[in-house]
Every structure is written in structure tokens, then in C-alpha cells.
Amino acid sequence: MKDLLFKNARIIDPVRNVDAKGDLGVSNGLIVEASEVKDATVIDLSGKVLTPGFIDIHVHLRQPGNSDAETVATGGAAAAAGGFTSIVAMPNTKPPADTVGAIELLRNMAKKSPVKVLPCGNMSVGGQGEAMAGIGSLKEAGIVALSDDGRCVQNHGLMRHIVEYAKAFGVPILDHCEDSSLAAGGVMHEGKWSVLLGFNGIPAAAEELIITRNVLLAQEINWRIHMQHVSTRESVNILRYARSRGIPVTGEATPHHLTLTDECIKKFDTNYKMNPPLRSEEDRQALIAGVADGTITVIATDHAPHTATAKEVEFDHAPFGIIGLETAFALCHTELVTKGVIDLPHLIRMMTAGPAEVLGLEDYSLRPGRPADLTIFDPAEEYVIDSSKFFSKSRNTPFNGRSVIGRIIMTVVDGKVVYQK
Ligand SMILES: [Zn+2]
Secondary structure, eight states: OOOEEEEEEEEEEGGGTEEEEEEEEEETTEEEOGGGOOSOEEEEOTTOEEEEOEEEEEEOOOTTTOTTTOOHHHHHHHHHHTTEEEEEEOSOSSSOSOSHHHHHHHHHHGGGSSSEEEEEEOSBGGGOSSSBOOHHHHHHHTOSEEOOTTSOOOOHHHHHHHHHHHHHHTOOEEEOOOOHHHHTTOOEESSHHHHHHTOOEEOHHHHHHHHHHHHHHHHHHTOOEEESSOOSHHHHHHHHHHHHTTOOEEEEEOHHHHHOOGGGGGGOOGGGOOSSOOOOHHHHHHHHHHHHTTSOOEEOOOBOOOOHHHHSSOGGGSOSOOOOTTTHHHHHIIIIITTTSSOHHHHHHHHTHHHHHHHTOSOOSOOTTSBOOEEEEEEEEEEEOOGGGOSSSOOOOTTTTOEEEEEEEEEEETTEEEEEO
16 A cells, blocks of 8 residues: 655644644555655645544444345445544344344444444344343444444333443443333424424423433443434533533534424425434524534434335335435535534534544544544535435435535545545
């Protein structure tokens, strides 16, 4: 593998508080000082931005079980095109990733992905919320986190024991926060629009109750719990209060909850159906405020591929979820950075150091000697999202045709260029 020399880039490295023009070298898969490369391919990055590789801690790859919608290879290619160099694979596959064998299978399939695929194991057997999974052996098999995403452990006693075991084995918990008795039967946010459209609603309290439960358990046990896809105003307020008290909780926001509301559902397009559902404008504004003040520290996509056949049914019957890997950066850059909600280093932190911190990865930076996982983008390029060009096997996105600013132009994993526009 030839050395690389990136010249004249705007280098943003949140962990080291760097935002400056400079050069960066890559040799033998590692970051080196620009002066240390030999016989390198020189890439001029004038006007472009170079950052640590993006991490998405919330991705559904659908393999094994639903390879019509996505595979580890196609999801990995979509991630590379989106600027992600590491993705955490959710365990709700068929069979679920709740055994050592399932984790080994994923690690094997991950060799076909151009980006790093980090396994997440179920916290309960089969994600059914009835008995604890074998957390110790899953950790030995290489999981980076525990989650029952798509479902949520309802029994608080069981959840308490899971958090205690997670702490004993040093594994972070990523929780899909949803009280299933309150959410039962709902297909969209419960509010004005669910009444007008005549759909069953999922109340905000379904999420807020479990976030509150998790805050109390994190405090009691003193172990990290990360709240997946935070979507409501009171969720943000509870998280803000908990963090101000030093309780070890974090939260993520998805690009779709930051950019869309439940009003979109009047189009009856199933690409607006996800769980948690798109919420009210008031919730969306609260989520944006939580991003701006550091309550929410992570952007995650909840990339959830579904085939066209699965999604092309009545709204009530369609599966929840949309894809997100190939649109996340551009949407967040357009809506948060160019509109002045946060600055560019803040967004980069939420896509690099923020998720790394949730996973307990130390020093996720551009320090020489670290693996050369890099993301390069043009912050000025305007383009229209065209889902027909996606690397993902699925097309279930509500963002096709949307104009955005900021385009990924190169993704590098362990010194190898895995995507180039
Ligand atoms: Zn979820």
C-alpha cells in the first residue's frame, strides 16, 4: 500500500481541539507526520475538510435474515459513501446476535465490508426481554456494546441486573427507550396530526418513562447507559438534568428527527414511518436545542433498510424505519451548520469523538501512530440527493430529491481509500 500525503486541508480533530489548515501523512495504514511519508501519492485538499473517520453507533445491516434489504457488504459500502469508517451493527437480525456463534458469524461477514463493522450483542435472550443474554461470553466474542434495539426490556428488575452485568464486564448499553404498553398499536406520534389523520399514536411518554428509568438505574449502579434515537422535548430535558447531576448517561439524535416532523405523514408516504416516530415541531426544536447545548452528544442514523415491497403497503401496515448512512452528514451539515445552530467542529465531534466516547474508545483522534481512519468532504458542494445512486440495497428514504450542502469526497480505512466520489 502506497503512502498518502494529504496537503492543504482544513484539519478538524475535536479530541485535540485542532481546527487549522495543514498536511497529514498516511504510512502502513497509520497516521504519520507529513514529513515522514516516502514516495507518497499526494492529494491536494485545498478548500476541503479532513477529520477522523465518522462512527455510526446505530446501524441495521439485516444480515443474516433479510439480505434482500441489506447485507453486511452493501451496508458497509453505503457507510463508506457516507463518510463512516466504523459502524455498530444492531443485533436484531434473524437469528438474533445473542450468542457467541452469531457474533462470530458477523465478524466473519464483516471481512466483506469496506468499513469496520463492530458487533453489538443482545442484552436479553433473543431480544425478547425475558432473560439476560450471556453477557460475559458475548464480551469475549468481541461485542462493543449491548442493545435490544427495536425492542426494550420492560421488566425493570431484569434491566437492573443487565446494567449490573454490563458494568461488571465493562460493556456500554445502548437502549431503545420505549414503554411497550403505552406504544402498543401506534404507528405515528400521538398529537394533533395523529388525530387529524386518524392513525393510532405513540405518546411521547412512552419514550420519556424509559429514559427516566434508565437515568435512575445509571445513577444507582453508576454505569453508562446511552439513549438511542432521543426524539421528544421531555426526553431532552430529563437527559439535560441527569447530565448536570453527573449521572453517566448520553443520548443520540438521528438526522430525521432533527429535520422532519409528524406533519410529513399527511403525504401518507411510508418513508416517514419510523420508531420512535417523527414528533411535533416543538419536540424537534427541543432536540435541536439539546444538540446545541451539548445535552445530545451523538449523531446516529438508525439506518434501517427495508425492501420496496415491504414499504409499499398502507401506512398502518408498513414496517418502521428508513435508511440513513448516505445522507446523514449532508443533512446535518445543511440543517445545523450552514444555518448556524452549531459550528462545524461541533458537528464533527458528534460524529467522531461523541460516539467513540459512548463505546469507551480512547483518544479517537488524528494523533500520529493511530489507525488512518479518515473522512474528507467538501463543505461547499451543493447537490441533490439521488437515492438511485445509493450503495445501500434499499431505497427507503424520505430525502430523495432534497438539496443539501456538503459532500463526502473520500473515506479512508486503515490507510486504504474505500470510497472516492
Ligand atoms: Zn430503535
